[in-house]
Amino acid sequence: MYKVPAGDLQSEIRVMISFSYNFRIIHCPTFVSMLSLADMQRQFTGEACEDIKREQDHISWAEQITFIYPIWWTGLPAIMKGYIDRVFSYGFAYRYDQGIQKGLLKGKSTVIINTHGKSHEEYEKTGMDKALALTSDHGIFTYSGLNVIRHFFFDRADKVSPEQVELWKEQIRNIYSGIKPEFTL
Numbered sequence: 606m607y608k609v610p611a612g613d614l615q616s617e618i619r620v621m622i623s624f625s626y627n628f629r630i631i632h633c634p635t636f637v638s639m640l641s642l643a644d645m646q647r648q649f650t651g652e653a654c655e656d657i658k659r660e661q662d663h664i665s666w667a668e669q670i671t672f673i674y675p676i677w678w679t680g681l682p683a684i685m686k687g688y689i690d691r692v693f694s695y696g697f698a699y700r701y702d703q704g705i706q707k708g709l710l711k712g713k714s715t716v717i718i719n720t721h722g723k724s725h726e727e728y729e730k731t732g733m734d735k736a737l738a739l740t741s742d743h744g745i746f747t748y749s750g751l752n753v754i755r756h757f758f759f760d761r762a763d764k765v766s767p768e769q770v771e772l773w774k775e776q777i778r779n780i781y782s783g784i785k786p787e788f789t790l
Contacts, residue, residue, distance in 0.1 A: 708750025
Protein backbone atom coordinates (compact mmCIF):
# COMPACT_ATOMS: atom_id res chain seq x y z
CA MET A 606 0.00 0.00 0.00
CA TYR A 607 1.27 3.46 -0.91
CA LYS A 608 0.52 6.27 1.55
CA VAL A 609 0.90 9.94 0.79
CA PRO A 610 1.56 11.86 4.01
CA ALA A 611 -0.79 14.82 4.40
CA GLY A 612 2.16 17.23 4.24
CA ASP A 613 3.24 15.78 0.89
CA LEU A 614 -0.25 16.20 -0.56
CA GLN A 615 -0.35 19.80 0.65
CA SER A 616 3.06 20.43 -0.92
CA GLU A 617 1.87 18.93 -4.19
CA ILE A 618 -1.22 21.14 -4.28
CA ARG A 619 0.82 24.23 -3.35
CA VAL A 620 3.01 23.61 -6.40
CA MET A 621 -0.09 23.21 -8.59
CA ILE A 622 -1.66 26.55 -7.71
CA SER A 623 -0.15 29.93 -8.40
CA PHE A 624 -2.36 32.12 -6.23
CA SER A 625 -3.00 32.70 -2.54
CA TYR A 626 -4.04 29.69 -0.52
CA ASN A 627 -4.68 28.68 3.04
CA PHE A 628 -4.70 25.06 4.24
CA ARG A 629 -7.12 24.15 6.99
CA ILE A 630 -6.66 20.81 8.72
CA ILE A 631 -9.70 19.99 10.81
CA HIS A 632 -8.48 16.84 12.56
CA CYS A 633 -6.60 18.99 15.07
CA PRO A 634 -7.66 19.02 18.73
CA THR A 635 -8.54 22.74 18.69
CA PHE A 636 -11.61 22.26 16.46
CA VAL A 637 -14.60 20.56 18.09
CA SER A 638 -16.58 18.79 15.38
CA MET A 639 -19.70 17.99 17.39
CA LEU A 640 -22.65 20.35 16.90
CA SER A 641 -24.00 21.16 20.34
CA LEU A 642 -27.41 22.47 21.34
CA ALA A 643 -25.72 25.77 22.24
CA ASP A 644 -24.20 25.90 18.71
CA MET A 645 -27.65 25.37 17.19
CA GLN A 646 -29.17 28.09 19.34
CA ARG A 647 -26.39 30.52 18.39
CA GLN A 648 -26.89 29.75 14.68
CA PHE A 649 -30.46 31.00 14.81
CA THR A 650 -29.39 34.25 16.46
CA GLY A 651 -26.56 34.81 13.98
CA GLU A 652 -23.83 34.22 16.54
CA ALA A 653 -20.90 31.82 16.27
CA CYS A 654 -18.22 30.48 18.61
CA GLU A 655 -14.69 31.71 17.95
CA ASP A 656 -13.59 28.44 16.28
CA ILE A 657 -16.59 28.47 13.95
CA LYS A 658 -16.19 32.16 13.14
CA ARG A 659 -12.53 31.58 12.30
CA GLU A 660 -13.46 28.82 9.83
CA GLN A 661 -16.26 30.93 8.34
CA ASP A 662 -13.79 33.78 7.86
CA HIS A 663 -11.52 31.42 5.88
CA ILE A 664 -14.45 30.34 3.71
CA SER A 665 -15.54 33.97 3.20
CA TRP A 666 -11.99 34.86 2.13
CA ALA A 667 -11.68 31.97 -0.34
CA GLU A 668 -12.81 32.05 -3.93
CA GLN A 669 -12.18 28.34 -4.43
CA ILE A 670 -12.30 25.69 -1.71
CA THR A 671 -10.89 22.17 -1.94
CA PHE A 672 -12.25 19.51 0.38
CA ILE A 673 -10.12 16.37 0.78
CA TYR A 674 -11.58 13.54 2.83
CA PRO A 675 -12.13 9.77 2.67
CA ILE A 676 -15.50 8.12 2.17
CA TRP A 677 -16.40 6.15 5.28
CA TRP A 678 -19.56 4.07 5.42
CA THR A 679 -20.89 5.71 2.24
CA GLY A 680 -20.44 9.27 3.42
CA LEU A 681 -18.39 11.94 5.11
CA PRO A 682 -16.29 10.96 8.14
CA ALA A 683 -17.78 12.19 11.41
CA ILE A 684 -15.27 15.03 11.77
CA MET A 685 -16.08 16.34 8.28
CA LYS A 686 -19.82 16.01 8.90
CA GLY A 687 -19.37 17.91 12.16
CA TYR A 688 -17.40 20.59 10.33
CA ILE A 689 -20.25 21.03 7.85
CA ASP A 690 -22.84 21.01 10.65
CA ARG A 691 -21.05 23.70 12.61
CA VAL A 692 -19.44 25.89 9.94
CA PHE A 693 -21.97 25.74 7.09
CA SER A 694 -24.59 27.11 9.43
CA TYR A 695 -27.91 28.82 8.84
CA GLY A 696 -27.28 32.48 8.11
CA PHE A 697 -23.75 31.81 6.88
CA ALA A 698 -24.02 29.11 4.20
CA TYR A 699 -27.77 29.21 3.57
CA ARG A 700 -31.03 30.79 4.64
CA TYR A 701 -34.70 30.69 3.75
CA ASP A 702 -36.45 33.64 2.13
CA GLN A 703 -40.22 33.20 2.36
CA GLY A 704 -39.74 29.45 2.64
CA ILE A 705 -37.34 29.21 -0.30
CA GLN A 706 -33.80 28.04 0.36
CA LYS A 707 -31.01 30.38 -0.72
CA GLY A 708 -27.34 29.37 -0.85
CA LEU A 709 -25.19 32.18 0.54
CA LEU A 710 -21.81 31.00 -0.77
CA LYS A 711 -22.57 31.92 -4.39
CA GLY A 712 -19.60 33.10 -6.42
CA LYS A 713 -17.35 30.52 -4.78
CA SER A 714 -16.36 27.17 -6.23
CA THR A 715 -15.19 23.86 -4.85
CA VAL A 716 -13.22 20.79 -5.83
CA ILE A 717 -13.94 17.67 -3.79
CA ILE A 718 -11.33 14.93 -3.52
CA ASN A 719 -12.46 11.64 -1.97
CA THR A 720 -10.67 8.37 -1.46
CA HIS A 721 -12.41 5.06 -0.83
CA GLY A 722 -11.64 1.36 -0.76
CA LYS A 723 -14.09 0.00 -3.31
CA SER A 724 -13.57 -0.03 -7.05
CA HIS A 725 -15.08 2.59 -9.34
CA GLU A 726 -16.98 -0.20 -11.09
CA GLU A 727 -18.57 -1.32 -7.83
CA TYR A 728 -19.57 2.24 -6.93
CA GLU A 729 -21.06 2.70 -10.39
CA LYS A 730 -22.88 -0.67 -10.34
CA THR A 731 -24.51 0.03 -6.96
CA GLY A 732 -25.26 3.67 -7.75
CA MET A 733 -23.05 4.85 -4.90
CA ASP A 734 -21.33 7.39 -7.16
CA LYS A 735 -24.69 9.00 -7.96
CA ALA A 736 -25.80 8.82 -4.32
CA LEU A 737 -22.64 10.60 -3.16
CA ALA A 738 -23.06 13.24 -5.85
CA LEU A 739 -26.64 13.81 -4.71
CA THR A 740 -25.97 13.93 -0.98
CA SER A 741 -22.60 15.71 -0.98
CA ASP A 742 -22.42 17.76 -4.16
CA HIS A 743 -26.06 18.84 -4.27
CA GLY A 744 -27.20 18.26 -0.69
CA ILE A 745 -24.35 20.21 0.91
CA PHE A 746 -22.17 22.18 -1.47
CA THR A 747 -24.59 23.30 -4.22
CA TYR A 748 -27.28 23.78 -1.56
CA SER A 749 -24.93 26.30 0.07
CA GLY A 750 -24.37 28.11 -3.23
CA LEU A 751 -20.98 26.63 -4.13
CA ASN A 752 -20.24 25.71 -7.74
CA VAL A 753 -18.82 22.16 -7.77
CA ILE A 754 -16.04 22.23 -10.38
CA ARG A 755 -15.11 18.56 -10.00
CA HIS A 756 -15.66 15.70 -7.59
CA PHE A 757 -12.84 13.15 -7.67
CA PHE A 758 -13.43 9.61 -6.40
CA PHE A 759 -10.05 7.94 -6.05
CA ASP A 760 -10.84 4.26 -5.66
CA ARG A 761 -9.05 1.33 -4.06
CA ALA A 762 -7.05 3.80 -1.99
CA ASP A 763 -6.04 1.10 0.47
CA LYS A 764 -4.28 -0.82 -2.33
CA VAL A 765 -3.08 2.02 -4.53
CA SER A 766 0.23 1.85 -6.37
CA PRO A 767 2.71 4.72 -6.68
CA GLU A 768 1.88 4.81 -10.41
CA GLN A 769 -1.82 5.28 -9.69
CA VAL A 770 -1.03 8.07 -7.22
CA GLU A 771 0.90 9.82 -10.00
CA LEU A 772 -2.16 9.53 -12.27
CA TRP A 773 -4.34 11.02 -9.54
CA LYS A 774 -1.89 13.89 -9.09
CA GLU A 775 -1.98 14.54 -12.82
CA GLN A 776 -5.79 14.73 -12.75
CA ILE A 777 -5.59 17.19 -9.86
CA ARG A 778 -2.91 19.26 -11.63
CA ASN A 779 -5.12 19.45 -14.72
CA ILE A 780 -8.03 20.80 -12.67
CA TYR A 781 -5.92 23.40 -10.88
CA SER A 782 -4.16 24.53 -14.03
CA GLY A 783 -7.61 25.42 -15.41
CA ILE A 784 -8.64 27.48 -12.37
CA LYS A 785 -7.72 31.10 -12.84
CA PRO A 786 -8.38 33.43 -9.94
CA GLU A 787 -10.11 36.73 -10.57
CA PHE A 788 -8.64 39.79 -8.94
CA THR A 789 -10.41 43.11 -8.55
CA LEU A 790 -8.30 46.22 -8.09
